Amino acid sequence: MAGDLLDNKGRGDASWSWPAIHPEGRKFGVLAVGISLFFLLLLDWEIIGWPLLLLSAGVFAFFRDPERVVPQDEHxxxxxxxxxxxxxxxxxxxxxxxxxxxxxxxxxxxxxxxxxxxxxxxxxxxxxxxxxxxxxxxxxxxxxxxxxxxxxxxxxxxxxxxxxxxxxxxxxxxxxxxxxxxxxxxxxxxxxxxxxxxxxxxxxxxxxxxxxxxxxxxxxxxxxxxxxxxxxxxxxxxxxxxxxxxxxxx
Structure with missing residues (x-):
């Protein structure tokens, strides 16, 4: 949908999609996942690993970058x-x-x-x-x-x-x-x-x-x-x- 023109007469083609993750946040998400897997796979500390994995999902969600439809009105x-x-x-x-x-x-x-x-x-x-x-x-x-x-x-x-x-x-x-x-x-x-x-x-x-x-x-x-x-x-x-x-x- 990026770059498409949509209006209030119903013209255009809109559909839902998963929002992208901004590059600024990818490194934080990957780091959080890596730490989670370290506790889960190497230390077998599930009590720490699983909450950290959920936190990793939250990090990715924080840096989500959805498309927006911007009103084209000069005022x-x-x-x-x-x-x-x-x-x-x-x-x-x-x-x-x-x-x-x-x-x-x-x-x-x-x-x-x-x-x-x-x-x-x-x-x-x-x-x-x-x-x-x-x-x-x-x-x-x-x-x-x-x-x-x-x-x-x-x-x-x-x-x-x-x-x-x-x-x-x-x-x-x-x-x-x-x-x-x-x-x-x-x-x-x-x-x-x-x-x-x-x-x-x-x-x-x-x-x-x-x-x-x-x-x-x-x-x-x-x-x-x-x-x-x-x-x-x-x-x-x-x-x-x-x-x-x-x-x-x-």
């Missing part, structure tokens, strides 16, 4: 991550996304914008995708602590990586990959100057984390607090649209 900002909308707030963008970085590329303008935070549990897909089509203007990695990614202050204190993307019309969307209690490595797939499409894979965070999205000024969230979202598919916002949307948990 849409799609979710960069799978997970739960844990925070929505009006904030100033991080300094790293606003200040002059010396490259001549302007950062996000000063002023409050809507920040949408997506919490990724260990059960979610951890491949992150670009929220818009455009050019990677900057990537800024910041070392930090590993507190609970669900806390608001994790945006400023945890290990994190800021990415700023700019469309051809100058519209900018910034987002931040934030490590959590278990996550210990942020892995980028892109670099400044790269051109990306909406929904294109741009990186991953190992083992539980959070992604903050900073919407352009004058743009509000179309998702609700507590809603589950899917990377590359769920529309977080429409550029230039800002209105109150309410929902009921049931």
């Amino acid at each position: 849409a900002i799609v979710s960069p991550a799978d997970g739960l909308i844990s925070l929505i707030a009006e904030v100033d963008p991080p300094q790293e996304l606003m200040i002059d970085d010396g490259t001549g590329n302007a950062g996000m303008p000063v002023g409050k914008v809507t920040r949408v935070s997506i919490f990724m549990s260990v059960f979610d897909v951890h491949i992150n995708r670009s929220p818009i089509a455009g050019t990677i203007q900057r990537i800024v990695y910041i070392p930090g602590s590993f507190m609970d990614a669900g806390l608001d202050k994790a945006s400023e204190e945890n290990e994190r990586q800021h990415i700023l993307i700019e469309r051809m019309d100058g519209t900018q969307v910034g987002f931040t990959q934030i490590a959590g209690l278990i996550a210990r490595r942020i892995v980028p797939f892109v670099k400044p100057g790269d051109t990306v499409g909406a929904g294109q894979r741009v990186g991953l965070i190992r083992f539980g984390s959070r992604v903050d999205v900073y919407l352009p000024a004058g743009t509000g969230s179309k998702v609700l607090l507590g809603q589950s979202v899917i990377a590359g598919e769920t529309v977080l916002a429409e550029i230039g649209t800002q209105k109150l949307i309410e929902g009921v948990a049931q």
